[in-house]
Amino acid sequence: MLARAGMALHSLLVLSSCSVMPGAHAAQQPINCAIPHTDTRISECTVVKYASEFPDCLNASDISKHSCIVMDADLSFCADQPSIPISAIFDRNDKTLDCKGGTIDHGWGRNKLATGTATTQATRMPAVRLYDDRSLSNIAVRNCTIRGTNHIGIQATRFFGGELGGNGQIDEDEALPTGHSDLTLEDLAIQDTGLGIYLGSYSERVTINRVHVDNSRRIAIYSEAGSHGVIIRDSIITNNNTREAIAIDSTYDSEVSNTLFVNNREGGINVYQNCGELKGIVCPVLRPTPSNNNLITNNTFINTGVSGVHVASRQGRNHASGWCATLDGLPGQFTDTAQDNVVSNNTFVCTEGTSVIVKDGPNAITNNTIVARDKCVPFEISTGGHGAEASSMLDGTRFENNTIDATRPPRLRNIGPSVTVD
DSSP states (O other): OOHHHHHHHHHHHHHHHHTTTTTTTGGOOOTTTTSSSOOOOGGGSSSSEEOOOOOSSSSSGGSOOOOEEEOOOOEEESSSOOOOOOOEEESSEEEEETTTTOOOEEOOOOOOTTOOSSSSSTTTOEEEEESSSHHHHHHHEEEEEEEEEEEEEEEEEOOTTSSSSSSOOOOOOOOOOSSSSEEEEEEEEEEESSSSEEEEEEEEEEEEEEHHHHHHHHSSSOOOTEEEEEESSOOOEEESSOOOOOEEEEEEEEEEEEEEESSTOOOOOEEOOOOOOOSSSSSSSSSOOOOOOEEEESOEEETTTTTTEEEETTTTOETTTBEEEGTTTTTTTOOOOOOOOOSSEEOOOSSSEEEEEEESSSSSESOOOEEETOEEEEEEEEOOOOGGGGGGGGGGGGGESEEEEEOOOOESSSSSTTEEEO
16 A cells, blocks of 8 residues: 555656646655655556557557556557557567557547547546656657647656665765666657656667657656756657746756757757755656756757747756755755757747857857847846856857847856857
8 A cells, every 4th residue: 555655646746747736746745765666557547458468459449448558568559540548558678659650549638539538637647658666678659649648648757766875865976877768759749748758867868759749738858867868859849838848857968959849938948957856756856967968959949938948947046945955955046057068050030038048158059040039039148046256157158150130139147258159
């Protein structure tokens, strides 16, 4: 019963991270990563089937109501099927889900199912979910439309409860853990979800190709702390609602390229180091890896609201007591770290917000084209919530060889002589 209760709480926290259940953090107690964790979410499925039951292919007629399909074998959809209300649950390595152009639909989106929603508010599930109490590898999801989950589209959380040092933290001499690795997500359309794709802590070698995420309530693609080797290419992100389209959270050595961002209200890409939410959902709590050495290149950002690319987006953020692990739970101002990132050869078109914001250094913003009309600021280089005394944090930042057509001037605050702006 303790394991099940713990998992139910963890599921609640994951939902709150998507703002599916706003306000859930208020009553939450600090997370304890020393407590061992077992993933029992499968017990919440009303119907459980196994991929090996469908050795040829999965027909819509095989599924009468929402079912969790445990991926004990590769699974393909049969051709020319109506939408199928399943959740594919990966609990082991080396497995592939290939929808063959078919659709997983839980009925909570703009395309209503004739029978109503496939899940209830209490039984909602991602369309694809990886077990979070073990690190899985060589998982692929291909050729699917994922729609209307009222949850995450693809959830690859990794929760390290009880797996680290006795205090649930990564000690200075302890190697970083390994999360899910060698994931391939390609040729997907993800629509009307709470969050599109969630990559859990310490994910490695993740390839996201030709994925269109549309109308996510929260974030289209979230890369969690410690992740690296995340490659997002040739994709489209549109109509994201209440946060940035892509969150590069304490993620390093990764890339976003050849991707189109359109009408994402709260921003395109935010690059930042999380302060470690004591009342959050991630174990380990402290995020020891800053968002360094990421490449953002050959993308197009059109009407992305607050910003197109925001480097060190949490610079100088004020935190209340009991929230930020980096500040030992004390109230105070957080110093974000995001260095040696390259933002190059992108196109930004905006009428509001700011195209490119940089609040740490060294970083390079080069060879971009910025068309900023009406209220849009072409770029900002500043110390964020910090004052002039923090100007050295911008040292080595280069803003060079960019083509700018703007109505308004740039916003430059607290920059010193070691910052290059041409």
